[in-house]
Amino acid sequence: MSIPSAAPGAFTLGPSLLFCPGSMPARFDKAAARADAVIIDLEDAVAAVDKPAARIDVARALDVGAAAGAEEDHSEPSLDPATTLVRLNAGDPEELEAxxxxxxxxxxRHVVVPKAADVAVLDxxxxxxxxxxxxxxxxxxxxxLAASALAAHPAVEALFWGTEDMTAxxxxxxxxxxxxxxxxxxxxIRHIVLITAAAHGVAAVDATSTELxxxxxxxxDAEEAWASGFAAKACIHPDQVEPIRREYMPAPADVERAKALLAAAPSSPAAFRFRGEMVDAPVVAQARRVLARYDAGREHHEDRGRRRRDADEAE
Structure with missing residues (x-):
């Protein structure tokens, strides 16, 4: 029996995904306000002895965040489920069950599955x-080796990869x-993840950099990730957020060129001359992607400003 797809039609999180330990609820609001989305880690970032309390704190913060629309003024840590990814203990059956x-x-709404290799875990x-x-x-x-099978799962919305565990x-x-x-x-390996994700129509998320x-x-790294096709890039420190965000925001000259190119494009797919170049359908698609990233960046900027003001007022 096939599994109905649960993944959204398009991955809209990012471009900056900031890790935050699930055992540090005092940081939840700040992390969520700083980045485009936050990855709350219940796996490697949390010691075994702290995992039970961390689970309670994360569940409570998601509850508070989900209710924030009806009650904006709250003093407890909160996480918006729409912009929160939770990294579970997928490699340990007992911890995962907990x-x-x-x-x-x-x-x-979004689950990061670390050390993924078994489709049965996704099921x-x-x-x-x-x-x-x-x-x-x-x-x-x-x-x-299992990347294609993982990406083909109907509940998968993106592939992510990691450097340090892979190196070890x-x-x-x-x-x-x-x-x-x-x-x-x-x-x-990075290229395999990107290509495999694209082949299956899901997003690719680039790994973190441990160099602060x-x-x-x-x-x-962020410029190359955006230009190559990664939908987002993860980071481990708040100071890494803005450099990623800047590189994912198209430059004014690129936005102007994309708008002009699309305005000059014929209504039916065909090659045409534009500013001394021969342009065809793939280049038109790239121009549309530049404008989509620009529009998304502006929307995220406005939303981040609101979230940061809320976080500052809650202190």
Whole structure:
């Protein structure tokens, strides 16, 4: 029996997805206000002894966030389910069961599935959370080999990947070269994730950078991610949010060119001359994507301003 699709038709989160430990509820509001969406981590970022309390805190914050439309003034930590991704303990059956029980009525809409490799785990999550979009995180070699099967699952809305677990699983010692670039094997895996996601019509989310001091490297990574087709990029520190966001916001010259190109495009698909270049349907599609990203960036900017004001007033 086929599983009805639960994933949204388009991945609209991002471009900056900020990790926040589930055991630190005092940071929930700030993290959510700072980034475009927040990844609340119940897995690696939370010690085993702290997981029971973290589950309770996350479930409560999602409840408060869901009710915020009716009652804007609240002093408890809150998380908007629409812009919150929860990373579960998918690799440990007992911990995963505890996660699912604690979040049963929390209205979770986006689930990050770490160390994903087994489609049966996606089936289990979909059965427990039928209205949540699933985001498998490819962090091990077996996940790379299973990427196509994972992306084909009807509840999946995006593929995500990770560098440090992957490096350890490959037997490596560092994920980057001395100049900060990803090592060749990881670049290859990154490309596989992007291509596989596109082949199955789902979004791709780029991995985090653990280097907090090198702003030029983060900027270069974010620019390359946006230009290559990654819908969003994850980050681990609030200071990484703005560089990602800036690189995902098309430059004024690019916006002007896209508007002019679309205005000059013929109504029926055909190659045409534009500013000394021959342009055809794929280039028109790229121009539409530039304008869509620009419009989304402006909308997110207005929404972020409102959320940051609310967070500041709640303090």
């Amino acid at each position: 996660d699912l029980q604690a979040l049963d009525d929390a209205g979770v 289990r999550l979909h059965a427990a959370m039928p209205h949540a979009g699933l985001i498998p995180q490819i962090e091990r070699p077996d996940g790379v 699983a490959l037997g490596g010692t560092t994920s980057r070269t001395p100049d900060g670039a990803l090592r060749g094997a990881l670049q290859h 001091r090198s702003r030029p490297r983060l900027t270069a």
